[in-house]
Amino acid sequence: MSKKIYLYGNWKMNMTAAETEEFFKNFNYASDDKVDIAVFPPFTSIWAAHKAAGSGVHIGAQNCYVEPKGAFTGEVAIGMLKECGVSHVILGHSERRHIFGESDELVAKKVKACLDNDLVPVFCYGEKLEEREAGKTFDVMERQIKAALNGLTPDEIAKIIYAYEPVWAIGTGKAATSAQAEEVCAWSKKLINEIAGKDVKPVVLYGGSVKPNNSKELLSMDAIDGALVGGASLKQDTFIEIYNAYAK
Ligand code: PGA
Numbered sequence: 056m057s058k059k060i061y062l063y064g065n066w067k068m069n070m071t072a073a074e075t076e077e078f079f080k081n082f083n084y085a086s087d088d089k090v091d092i093a094v095f096p097p098f099t100s101i102w103a104a105h106k107a108a109g110s111g112v113h114i115g116a117q118n119c120y121v122e123p124k125g126a127f128t129g130e131v132a133i134g135m136l137k138e139c140g141v142s143h144v145i146l147g148h149s150e151r152r153h154i155f156g157e158s159d160e161l162v163a164k165k166v167k168a169c170l171d172n173d174l175v176p177v178f179c180y181g182e183k184l185e186e187r188e189a190g191k192t193f194d195v196m197e198r199q200i201k202a203a204l205n206g207l208t209p210d211e212i213a214k215i216i217y218a219y220e221p222v223w224a225i226g227t228g229k230a231a232t233s234a235q236a237e238e239v240c241a242w243s244k245k246l247i248n249e250i251a252g253k254d255v256k257p258v259v260l261y262g263g264s265v266k267p268n269n270s271k272e273l274l275s276m277d278a279i280d281g282a283l284v285g286g287a288s289l290k291q292d293t294f295i296e297i298y299n300a301y302a303k
Contacts, residue, residue, distance in 0.1 A: 058280065059088060059089060059090065059091060059280070060089065060090050060091070060274055060280070060281045060282075060298055060301060060302070061090075061091045061093075061216065061258060061260055061280055061281025061282070062090055062091065062092050062093075062281060062282060062284070062294070062295075062297060062298045063092075063093045063094075063095070063115070063143075063177065063216075063218075063260060063281065063282065063283045063284065063288075064093070064094040064095060064284050064285075064288025064289075064294050065095045065117065065145060065148070065262070065283055065284065065285050065288060066094060066095055066096050066097060066100075066117075066285075066288060066289060067097070067117065067150070067285060068097055069097070069289055070096055070097065070100050070289065071099075071100060072099060072100045072102070072103035073103075074100075075096055075100040075103040075104050075107060076103055076107050078107075078289075078290075078291055079104070079107035079108050079109075079112075079291075080107075081291075082107075082108065082109070082112070082291060084111070084112070084295055085109065085110075085111020085112065086111050086112065086113065087111075089302070090298055090302075091113070091281070092111065092112050092113065093112065093113035093114070093115050093142075093143050093177075094108070094112060094113075094114065094115065094288065095114075095115040095116065095117050095143070095145050095177075096114070097117065098116065098117075098131055101114060101116060101136070101139045101140070101141060102139045102140070104140075105139055105140030105141075113142050113143050113175075114139075114140050114141055114142065114143075115141060115142065115143035115144060115145060115175075115177065116131070116136045116141050116143075116144045116145070117144075117145045117148065118131070118144070118145070118146070118148075118151060118165075119131060119132070119133050119136055119144050119146075119165060119168070119169065119174075120132055120133075120165075121133075121164045121165055121167075121168040133168060133169065133172045133174060134172070136174070137172065137174065141174065142174060142175060143174065143175040143176075143177055143216070144165070144169050144174050144175070144176055144177065145177045145179060145218075145283075146162055146165045146166055146169070146176050146177065146178050146179065146203075147162040147165075147166075147178050147179045147180060147199065147203065148179045148220070149179065149181060149220060149222045149225060150225075153183075153222065159198065159199055159202035159203070160202065162178075162199075162202070162203055163202050163203045163204075163205060166178055166203050166204075166207075166215065167206075167207070167211075170207070170211045170214060170215075175214060175215070175216055176214075176215050176216070177215075177216045177218055177260075177283070178203055178215050178216070178217055178218065179218045179219075179220050179262070179283070180196050180199040180200055180203070180217070180218075180219065180220070181196065181199075181219055181220040181221045181222055181239075181263070182195045182196060182221055182222065182223075183195075183222040183223065184222065184223035187221070187223065192239070193242065196219075196239070196242075196243070197246060200217075200243065200246055200247065200250070201250065203215075204247070204250050204251075209251040209252060209253055209255055212247060212250065212251040212255050212257070213251070213255035213256065213257070215257070216258045216260065217243060217247065217257055217258065217259045217260065218259070218260040218261070218262050218283040219236065219239050219240055219243060219259060219260070219261055219262070220261075220262035220263050220283060221235075221239075221263050223263075224262075224263025224264050225262070225263045225264070225285065226264070226285060226286060227263075227264060228264050229264055230263055230264035230265060230266070230269050230273070231261065231263055233269075233272045233273050233275070233276050233279075236261040236273055236276065236279055237276040237277065237278050237279060240259045240261060240276070240278035240279050240280075241277070241278035243257070243259050243278075244257050244259055244278055247259075258280045258281070259278060259279065259280055260279070260280060260281040260282055260283045261273055261279045261281075261282055261283070262282060262283030262284065262285070264286075265282040265283075265284045265287060265297060266287050266293070266297070267287065267293055267296035267297050267299075267300050268300070270282060270296075270297040270298070270300045270301050271300045271301045271303075274298075274301040275301065282297060284297055
């Protein structure tokens with residue numbers, strides 16, 4: 056139990072501002088050298104989270120746009136997010152890719168825009184079930200990762216937090232096995248280092264039905280540095296238990 060664990064909660068379209076305040080009542084956990092904690096509320100609850108969470112919890116957004124301002128109805132600029140205390144942004148989540156049609160190219164532009172503005176991109180990638188069954192898992196992910204890292208310097212590549220999230224494991228209760236997740240996370244680190252041209256020590260999280268009852272096994276794997284948690288991050292106790300189950 057020596058590595059630092061990243062415990063990141065993606066709230067998706069859940070948690071009103073009032074529920075966010077409730078979540079942080081008696082929240083006595085903060086990032087330290089053993090654990091890095093972040094939550095990603097919907098836009099309208101970011102300010103409430105920023106006010107309620109205290110400085111030990113990073114506040115993230117689930118998306119952003121690449122332009123600083125202007126006629127982009129429905130979008131939120133990076134400067135606006137920073138003003139509300141945001142330090143991290145989830146990009147390329149499968150729900151953005153597959154429900155809202157975000158392309159590899161758009162995700163890459165967002166990654167670059169965040170890096171240019173000192174926000175940490177939490178870059179998500181992963182294969183669909185039919186892609187895994189067709190033996191295309193690694194081809195799909197290689198395309199997604201290469202597109203996102205295209206043209207970035209090794210320093211920039213090192214600043215990104217990577218999250219492997221197989222689409223078939225998200226919200227299904229059917230997490231990848233620790234062996235499956237380890238295989239992809241280890242492969243990802245190799246690919247990222249190859250693209251960077253040196254060992255940038257990439258941080259790679261696993262996401263997809265992480266719960267208190269499977270987190271110890273997943274987080275104990277060598278190449279898995281943490282969890283991006285959806286459903287189980289909506290309650291303070293299950294969220295924290297995901298880390299505690301491993302740390303105990
Ligand atoms: P889940 O979601 O934990 O509810 O499967 C993970 C995610 O989409 O980040």
